[in-house]
Amino acid sequence: MVLFFMTERPSFAQMPQGDGTGQEHEQRPSTQALLDALSQSPHLRGVVELIRGYQAFNSEKRRRLLDHKAREMINSPMKITQAIDTMGILGDAGDTLGAKNMIVDFVHALERAVKDMQPFPPDPGVLEQWLVLFSDQSNYNVIGRVLLRKMIQRCGDPKSTINFLYELALAGFTSSDAIVFREINNILSYQSTLLTSDDPQARYALEAIFHRDEQCVRKTRELLLAQGVFMNNQQQAFYRAVDAVVGEQPMYRKALQTAFESDEEGVKALLQTPSDIFEMLDGRKPIDLKLIKTYPWSLLFEKPGPLKLWCDEVLAMRENERTGGKKVAIHLPTGHFVDEPKREFIQKALETDPSANQQPLESGMYWNTLSYLSPESLFVEQRRRELRLRNDTLIEQLRNDPTCLLNPDGDRVEFSDSLLTELGYKEVLFAIGEENPQDTVVTLTAGNYQYRVLLDARFALREVKTRKSIVLPSRGVFIENVLLEHLHAIMCSGKRKEKEHTRNGGEGGGGEQRRSRRAHRRLLPLGDNPTPQQIVFALQCGRDVVRWNREREEEAKKSASARGEQFEPGKFRKYTFVSGYKSKTPGPPVVSDAPQAAVELHKILGV
Secondary structure (H helix, E strand, C coil): CCCHHHCCCCCCCCCEECCCCCCEECCCCCHHHHHHHHCCCCCCHHHHHHHHHHHHCCHHHHHHHHHHHHHHHCCCHHHHHHHHHHHHHHHHCCCCCCHHHHHHHHHHHHHHHHHCCCCCCCCHHHHHHHHHHHCCCCCHHHHHHHHHHHHHHCCCCHHHHHHHHHHHHHHHHCCCCHHHHHHHHHHHCCCECCECCCCHHHHHHHHHHHCCCHHHHHHHHHHHHHHHHHCCCCCCHHHHHHHCCCCCCHHHHHHHHHHHHHCHHHHHHHHCCCHHHHHHHCCCCCCCHHHHCCCCCCCCCCCCCHHHHHHHHHHHHHHHHHHCCCCEEEEECCEEEEECCCHHHHHHHHCCCCCCCCCCECCHHHHHHHCCCCCHHHHCHHHHHHHHHHHHHHHHHHHHCCCECCCCCCEEEECCCHHHHHHCEEEEEEEECCCCCCCEEEEEEECCEEEEEEECCCCCEECCCCCCECCCCHHHHHHHHHHHHHHHHHHHHCCCEECCCCCCCCCCCCCCCCCCECCEEEECCCCCCCCHHHHHHHHHCCCCHHHHHHHHHHHHHHHHHHCCCCCCHHHCCCEEEECCECCCCCCCCEEEECHHHHHHHHHHHCC
């Protein structure tokens, strides 16, 4: 396997040094000095120890060390990406530590770790993280594909295959990441390299339809239902298989033959079962007990699994959207109700006084309710569609074109836009994630209450503590836009005005000194590279400038090739972030006003 990290990169010639201003230069520093700088980040100390151990050991001890770390990390994809990114940073710095070879050895160790992975299948939260890597448009899709493929290949019979695909479907279909949702559709339609119709696991999945283990059959039925709910416009492999199971295709014929050999009577009974029974099992038709007796399994009164419950919830959400949301589950700090999601009802509840020990509301259920605290003009589907497109544009710019980083002490924006204030929204606070700096922890104040959510590196909404995806009803596109527009105003557009001093006072020196300051982007002179201090500071603020420049260079190559031009590496200039500072003693967040952040929102809503 060839990894992108293994390609040759320019060395760190004349690497800038100093206080992070990018003004001082010296010859290339040793990679040990860069390693020392990286060890200052609490998130990377374990990785630095791994790299130093790899450097010191012989080949046999290296393998044991990597195998041990791989088994530790195989259920923590975020730690894996941190480790590989750190190795990639060192690989760009002359690679005297053999970091590029270490990446390859580490990935091979991860492949070996899949064999002993416990629990197996992994829980949906872990599998969703692997799906995120698989669907990543940069380096990690290679690693995600290799390791997910290894997991699928570990399934050697119908029961283990369905157990894995069930958890994978639950991970993908409940994801708030639109790219992951698209990928799970491709995988379960056999339109992905992860799972093809020629794989034995594809045949095992068909055989599971006729399996005598009722739990296996139940999961298969729920998987069929989920495909019907979420894959309306795609080829549905399981349904095609059932419809053609008596046909001529070799895979279907083999599956049917295997099923007949194990349970001829059960298979015959299933093939003769009226189609109405399957709709009864899926909850789409009233139960006819006389008819249901012809079904060869007793699944009717089984407690539905999480995939079936999620399908029910999505179907109910769609029905509420279709009927104008007459009755929905309302979750508020004042209680839980089944009622009409009227804006006035929600506003009134949020204007009550919170209890003394009131904590921020983090559950996805609360955010679902908050989605209805939005303008009535969102009932028009065309406006929701335009807002979704606007959000996609904001995410693209936040990921690929930031002009500055968040302040290490956080950024608080007070709402001044009339649309937001009339709805009851007061302010939003953005903070760098403590567990993973690539996350942004968002605290939104509505009425007298705070709502907290996590935006991951792909800007998908997740619960802060569990990282569980939050999938909002269609009107939730408004809340997402409010968060993204104001984060964009801080990091990309400059549409903010700070209300506090961020440097020492002006010429008279009378201003206050802030404890920390955000870094802003700078285009470096030809041949210059970010300093170790700048690299580490950016990592602490959630941005890997080495990987970012690497990806920019790849895009520049592709663009030149598309124009029929020759890419000239010597003319490619790198970015860094300068003037950033993080003190040992945290201070209050920077307070800003961003009155222009809602301009596009007003245009789309026509208000």
